[in-house]
Structure formats: C-alpha cells, structure tokens
Amino acid sequence: MDIRTHPREFRRAARAGLYDGPTAGYCNGYVQVNLMILPKEYAADFENFCALNPRACPLLAVSDVGSWSMPTLGEDIDVRTDVPRYTVYRNGKFSESRIDLIRHWRDDLVTFALGCSFSFEHLLLKHGLPVRHIELGGSAPVFVSNIDNVKSGPFGGKLAVSMRPFNVAQTIKAIEITSRFPQVHGAPVHFGNPHDIGIADITRPEFHGLSSVRTGEFPVFWACGLTPQVAVMAAEIPFAIGHAAGHMLITDLPIEDFLS
C-alpha cells in the first residue's frame, strides 16, 4: 500500500488488521476524516459545537444512531473496523487504544466525521512544498493551543493545532492553497512564534507526531480535528471514542470536489 492505493483497498487492509499505522501520505487525493463517536445524548450539543467551531470541526457527515455505516463517505465503510487505530475515552480520560471497535460498539452511538488537514497535504506536495512529517515517515505533530473553543453544552476546551514547518515563500503558497479548502480546516490559524498561541515547547507535541523546524523555517499551525477529543477530555464525558491521532478514516471523496 502507498500513496496510490485506493481508499477501498486501504480500508480493507485496516479492517483485516493488516495495517494499524498512521494515514499521512496514503491514498493521495482522497479526503481523510477525523472521527468522534458519542452516545446519542451528546449528539445535539456536539453537532452545535461543530457549527460554532467550523475551523477545527468542519462536519462532513453524521451517522444514524447505532449505525456503523457512513454511505456518503464511502459505500462499504464500517466505522468499527476501517480506521487503523482508535482511542477510547472513559470519564474524559484515555482508557485504551484499539484496532477495532467490535466489542465496544453500542446501539446508542452516533459517529461524526470531520474534515482533516491530511487531505490537503498531497496538494502541498503537488505544488512542490515539502511536508516534513511525511518526509520523516510519520504524522503531523499536534499541539493544544491556548485558544478557547466556542462552548456548546459540555463541550468547550482549547483548540488543537497541527504544525508544518515552512520558509516564507512556502508559507505564502501553503496559505494560498489551503485557504481554498475550508472543509478540511482551510487557512492556518497562526505561524511564527509558538508562544503566541500558548505552545511552550515546539519540539514536544501533545499528540504524537514528528516536530522538526529547521533554520530559515517557522512553524505554521492549522486548526486540527483532534479538537473534539480535547473537548471530550475537558468535559469528562463518560464514554467517547475517537480515531487515534494520525490514524484517520480514508473516504472515497476526491479532495478536488472540496475546492471552494
């Protein structure tokens, strides 16, 4: 499997337990999505949270209650198995890492799919912009900023941001490209000094990922779809499941369809 693998093949491999790694750099040209799976009593508040924080949470699809299919993202998708790795939260704390959710599934769960910045990375590469964490064979580093999300019910917390290092000319180009794709987080929220948005140490991402900023570059930050997981932890929701950081659901939607 590589950048040319079709999402259907990729999902089958994840479903069979043959691949449980990060998805950055796979299935170029197809939209990757963040997942948040919640008991239905939280669904209305969470959907509103997405509407209030569209930069971090561009909502692309919501499942029926108890259903594990998401037909608008891909005909055969099974959200219980098709993501390489999941994170289960209990009472707002990390509970366990899973490669499937067969035993965790409940009839009251609702799945939310949110756009992910991995989707635009092949466009950056196509325009000659190097994506450092792909070069290094890993995921984008993700940090929790000091920027407050707009609250909805129990959901609030701080904005999570993904980081990619670029020089000045690359930053201009990256803004130019990503601003055309608001459904996968759009333009960056910040670049330059990490302290300006409350990041104390740029070498230590809160969520796993490879952070390496070289001379002549500065960090460029995009709103990140791990923001709901930060919100779930802050709210101490009894039960919630997210994709594991960097391990996305890859859909059948071509990224070009999302050009605004």
Next chain:
Amino acid sequence: MDIRTHPREFRRAARAGLYDGPTAGYCNGYVQVNLMILPKEYAADFENFCALNPRACPLLAVSDVGSWSMPTLGEDIDVRTDVPRYTVYRNGKFSESRIDLIRHWRDDLVTFALGCSFSFEHLLLKHGLPVRHIELGGSAPVFVSNIDNVKSGPFGGKLAVSMRPFNVAQTIKAIEITSRFPQVHGAPVHFGNPHDIGIADITRPEFHGLSSVRTGEFPVFWACGLTPQVAVMAAEIPFAIGHAAGHMLITDLPIEDFLS
C-alpha cells in the same frame, strides 16, 4: 470625490485637471491599472515581458497603435488625460511629471494596462484588515527588490514591490484574499525581513508612499506594476511614459469579476 465616486466621474475630474493626486482609496470596488506607454517598436518585446513576469505585469489591455482609447476598460477612456499624473522618461531617465499627455502624444505610441494591487485594497478593508497608507492618507510605499525579472528584448531589471504592514493573523487573511486575484498581482511575494529581498531601509521607499511598520507587525510585499518603469529605466529606452507612482487609471471593471 471619495471611495464611492464612480470611475467615470473620477476620470472626468482628472481630465479637467481638477484632481492630480494619488488614487489609493478612491472608487472602491473598481480595478485600478498601471500604464506603460511605449513606441510601437518596443511593443512586442514588452508584451512578451508581461507574459514572462505575470506576477508583476498582469496584462489587462493593449491599445491600438496611436490610439488613446481603451474600450475594454471603460467606454470613454482617454489615456492622454484620465490619469491624475504621468511620468515621462527619456533615455531611461526621469524627464518630467505631467498632468496630461496632450502635447506628448505621438502616432506610434502603444498603451499597456496592467492590474494594480490598489484594486484589492477595498477587499482587505471589507474583511476588517487595516490598510496603513490609506489610514495615513497616502499611497502604498514601493521598493525595488533584488529579484531579477525574466528578460525580454531590452526589458529586464528588478522586481518592484508594494508594501503593506500586517500582524500574523492579518497576513494569513491578506494572503487568503489576494491569492484569489492573480490579475491584480495575486498573493504576496514575500513577508518578514526586507533584507531577504534586498531592501536596505524599510522606511525609505524608492517610489513615494507612506511606510510605517509598527510593533507586532511585519512588512508584506506584493509584486508591483511599477516594475515596467524600473525595466524602462534599466533598458534606457529613448522615450516612454508611465502613470506617476500611485496615480493610476481607474477603470469601469468591478474587482469581483476578477475572482479566480
């Protein structure tokens, strides 16, 4: 006359000699253009120069030889009178500043109209971005960078750039907006350290304009339509006329039509 004046009224005032000042902040929403007026023997090389340097020289219209009308830019335009102020060059040197070209007109002259960044300034203002030189009542400061233009015949020289100061969030927004308008210079070519592009003193623009960068801001540079005048000087063309820096021809074309 103010930002709401229709371009037709503005041009009539310039034609009557009632206004000879800079055009920044006038006739918001209409495309302003740079002019380069050359003897026809230079026309082919210059048109090619524009094609090779599209960031600096987005060519919007070319007149017939000897004609002072530009019907695609505005029905009644007379390029000899409708610009508030002109600069005449002889042998590549500044010769004189004129408020009309009636006595300078020749039957062999060809007029080139190039997109101008003033056109997008009202869009920046509409999105809440302050434009410093408009606040200060003047023109954008213009510098000559150390970036080489691509050569065509006698035309070469260095890229001229206009500067607007912004903070980080404003810079992201400004790139996002201007990148959608490649026909009026598009995204910036640089931001941050002026020395990177050969500008020694950010407080002293080569072409008149107000340069004021405050704490927490940095200079953001766009390719500028004065670049042909730099090229004309470097090439020591015997006779050429440009608009005076900051004194543009205001057309009847709505800027929204240029959204790419």
